Amino acid sequence: MSISSNLQTAPKSKKESKTAWQVAPNLFTSFRYAWAGIIYAVRTQRNFRIHLGIGLVALFLGVMLHIKAIEAAVVAITISAVLVMELMNTALESVVDLTVGQTYHELAKIAKDCAAGAVLISAMAALLVAGFIYLPPLLVLLNTGIA
Numbered sequence: 001m002s003i004s005s006n007l008q009t010a011p012k013s014k015k016e017s018k019t020a021w022q023v024a025p026n027l028f029t030s031f032r033y034a035w036a037g038i039i040y041a042v043r044t045q046r047n048f049r050i051h052l053g054i055g056l057v058a059l060f061l062g063v064m065l066h067i068k069a070i071e072a073a074v075v076a077i078t079i080s081a082v083l084v085m086e087l088m089n090t091a092l093e094s095v096v097d098l099t100v101g102q103t104y105h106e107l108a109k110i111a112k113d114c115a116a117g118a119v120l121i122s123a124m125a126a127l128l129v130a131g132f133i134y135l136p137p138l139l140v141l142l143n144t145g146i147a
């Protein structure tokens with residue numbers, strides 16, 4: 001969204017907000033905005049695309065290895081956590097850039113570094129979960145393949 005479009009005056013709608021430029025008039029529109037956020041992250045954030053790709057591979061591997069339903073649920077939650085962290089990171093980066101632009105600010109650095117740290121922790125936890133769930137059946141597969 002360009003800066004000039006941000007400066008437009010608020011549209012006249014029945015539902016008015018004292019803080020936001022506009023408010024979603026219904027649930028369907030809310031979903032549309034949420035979907036637009038996800039599409040934005042896919043288009044612009046390389047790390048989001050990488051994590052999405054790894055997540056899809058992990059789900060496919062889970063199906064191939066016939067993991068239990070509870071394990072699949074844990075994998076799904078873990079993948080979601082990483083993607084959610086990526087989205088929050090993108091949102092925070094945008095707000096920081098909106099506030100300070102291209103000028104250096106120590107607080108902007110702290111905010112961005114902490115958000116990046118949150119993504120890193122969720123990704124490391126995902127690796128750990130993948131190790132616990134996928135390694136045992138993969139080792140069994142490897143052993144039976146060798147034997």
Ligand SMILES: Nc1ncnc2c1ncn2[C@@H]1O[C@H](COP(=O)(O)OP(=O)(O)OP(=O)(O)O)[C@@H](O)[C@H]1O
Nearest residue numbers: 047089093100102103104105106108109112113116
């Ligand atoms: N305005 C700023 N003031 C101070 N430091 C900043 C500022 N903008 C960025 N940085 C520093 O540069 C790093 C990278 O910022 P940037 O906005 O490029 O994030 P990014 O590398 O695109 O993050 P991601 O890879 O998660 O998309 C930040 O983690 C922070 O340390």
